Amino acid sequence: MPxxxxxxxxxxxxxxxxxxxxxxxxxxxxxxxxLPRNGDQDSDLPTPYQSIGARGVNSLSSKFLLTLFPxxxxxxxxxxxxxxxxxxxxxxxxxxxxxxxxxxxxxxEVDAKAMRVPLNEVLRHLVITGNCVVYVNPENxxxxxxxxxxxxxxxxxxxxLEIIVKEEMSRELYRDVFGSNPPKDSGDSSEGTEKPLDxxxxxxxxxxxxxxxxxxxxxxxxxxxxxxxxxKSPWLALRYNAIDGEDYGRGFVEEYLGDLxxxxxxxxxxxxxxxAAAKVIFLVKPNGTTKMKSVVAANLSVRQGNPDDVxxxxxxxxxxxRVARExxxxxxxxLSSAFLLLEGVQRDAERVTAEEIRVMxxxxxxxxGGVYTLLSHELQLPLVKRIQASLERQKKLxxxxxxxxxxxxxxxxxxxxxxxxxxxxxxxxxxLTNTLGPEATxxxxxxxxxxxxxxxxxxxxxxxxxxxxxxxxxEQQQAAQQQQQAxxxxxxxxxxxxxxxxxxxxNQQNVQQ
Numbered sequence: 301m302p303x304x305x306x307x308x309x310x311x312x313x314x315x316x317x318x319x320x321x322x323x324x325x326x327x328x329x330x331x332x333x334x335l336p337r338n339g340d341q342d343s344d345l346p347t348p349y350q351s352i353g354a355r356g357v358n359s360l361s362s363k364f365l366l367t368l369f370p371x372x373x374x375x376x377x378x379x380x381x382x383x384x385x386x387x388x389x390x391x392x393x394x395x396x397x398x399x400x401x402x403x404x405x406x407x408x409e410v411d412a413k414a415m416r417v418p419l420n421e422v423l424r425h426l427v428i429t430g431n432c433v434v435y436v437n438p439e440n441x442x443x444x445x446x447x448x449x450x451x452x453x454x455x456x457x458x459x460x461l462e463i464i465v466k467e468e469m470s471r472e473l474y475r476d477v478f479g480s481n482p483p484k485d486s487g488d489s490s491e492g493t494e495k496p497l498d499x500x501x502x503x504x505x506x507x508x509x510x511x512x513x514x515x516x517x518x519x520x521x522x523x524x525x526x527x528x529x530x531x532k533s534p535w536l537a538l539r540y541n542a543i544d545g546e547d548y549g550r551g552f553v554e555e556y557l558g559d560l561x562x563x564x565x566x567x568x569x570x571x572x573x574x575x576a577a578a579k580v581i582f583l584v585k586p587n588g589t590t591k592m593k594s595v596v597a598a599n600l601s602v603r604q605g606n607p608d609d610v611x612x613x614x615x616x617x618x619x620x621x622r623v624a625r626e627x628x629x630x631x632x633x634x635l636s637s638a639f640l641l642l643e644g645v646q647r648d649a650e651r652v653t654a655e656e657i658r659v660m661x662x663x664x665x666x667x668x669g670g671v672y673t674l675l676s677h678e679l680q681l682p683l684v685k686r687i688q689a690s691l692e693r694q695k696k697l698x699x700x701x702x703x704x705x706x707x708x709x710x711x712x713x714x715x716x717x718x719x720x721x722x723x724x725x726x727x728x729x730x731x732l733t734n735t736l737g738p739e740a741t742x743x744x745x746x747x748x749x750x751x752x753x754x755x756x757x758x759x760x761x762x763x764x765x766x767x768x769x770x771x772x773x774x775e776q777q778q779a780a781q782q783q784q785q786a787x788x789x790x791x792x793x794x795x796x797x798x799x800x801x802x803x804x805x806x807n808q809q810n811v812q813q
Contacts, residue, residue, distance in 0.1 A: 305518055309451055309500060312452075320447055323551065325557065326560075329348055331353075335446055350560075352560075352639075356638070361424045364675070368675060368679070375710065376708060378705050378707055381705070399705065402688075413439070413440045422434060426540040426552075429446070430554065432447065433450045433537050434679075450464060451464045454537075460505060463501075478522075497516050497517075498517070502515065508530055509527045510527060511527045536678065556635060556638055570625065581612070581613045582595050582610055589606050725750065
């Protein structure tokens with residue numbers, strides 16, 4: 301008899317607990333509402349004493365979102381098989397035009413369904429907790445499940461074997477969604493109040509298919525069975541860092557958890573010490589001549605007393621506060637650099653050029669190439685294939701033969717590689733111009749090919765932007781012809797004027813005679 305889903309989820313939750321503890325710690329130091337401890341949404345959330353964690357997470361997730369899913373630009377392209385392209389060599393232009401329209405259709409679907417809103421939440425979860433599950437419904441709407449809502453098992457290669465998602469559902473919602481009453485053994489609690497239902501969604505990989513069904517109280521709900529091809533599964537189990545042999549990923553914040561905890565502790569100590577130092581207490585000698593009423597008198601009052609009888613409590617901790625502050629500033633600089641904040645990129649100097657900041661920011665951004673690779677494999681590519689399958693089912697895209705056209709991600713790590721190539725080419729041509737001169741560079745460099753490669757490296761659509769060699773030659777020939785005609789006309793104009801003058805004089809002489 302197969303193991304019940306509720307027991308399997310409980311067993312998986314025990315294996316997940318160590319990852320969940322680290323995720324709670326990371327969330328409490330950055331954005332506590334991302335993953336409340338023990339899933340309690342009604343209790344008060346902890347308030348961090350520092351803001352570098354929240355600013356860093358928002359900055360890093362926004363940069364990932366703009367890099368992986370740039371607005372007004374496709375983040376993938378459809379690449380046709382070379383052998384198929386050779387067969388369609390005579391129809392190359394129509395094929396490329398059709399593939400370009402498919403790319404625009406998928407990009408428009410991402411914009412129309414406002415997918416960037418849940419995708420921003422996904423990237424926040426990945427940066428903080430390192431894990432989340434995304435469900436793409438038939439209408440291409442995304443739903444995000446947190447780490448405390450699912451269990452996952454993977455094979456040694458890291459591919460998903462099973463996902464179990466647990467949700468709480470009321471009876472009214474169950475009737476609205478499934479159109480029937482819940483199972484009988486899910487009665488009320490002992491206090492007489494209605495007991496919420498535990499809804500389990502089971503996703504299993506079996507026979508190169510993804511099988512999905514839902515259960516309540518270990519009873520399968522009718523008409524919830526479905527299956528999908530593995531590459532077009534609507535259930536995506538995402539990780540920030542893939543660790544060999546572990547079912548769950550590790551978040552970016554966990555890598556710098558020590559610095560965040562130190563910044564939290566130092567900020568709290570400095571704030572509490574500053575509050576204590578700001579507190580003013582006057583002391584009066586018990587055997588002095590000054591009375592306490594004179595000390596607490598109103599402003600500009602005149603009282604009798606001796607100033608030597610009055611003293612103020614002071615905290616002689618200035619040097620200690622300075623050491624704590626310098627340590628805190630060093631930690632914040634490290635965290636700013638890690639989270640790609642501007643103050644972490646700019647060095648501490650009087651004059652810092654914009655080019656220097658750009659180069660340092662690009663070097664730091666390039667260090668995230670491994671993350672882009674994993675996200676393109678587990679998030680971007682499956683999302684494209686799922687949207688493509690949905691649009692094909694809705695007949696908004698043509699159904700292509702299997703294996704002829706494949707989507708290729710062109711943002712993230714791929715964009716970093718193209719950007720590096722573009723910078724290398726620009727530096728090469730600039731060095732060549734400075735060394736040999738502009739005439740020699742123009743003589744030996746193919747300007748049209750260089751412009752196209754540079755545009756592709758920067759991710760610009762070069763279709764119709766750069767003139768071909770034939771177009772340039774035609775324009776040069778037309779310009780030469782126009783110049784020749786202008787010279788002929790210029791040379792003919794004095795002769796015509798001279799001949800006209802002679803004709804006028806002859807005419808006048810004839811009139812006189």
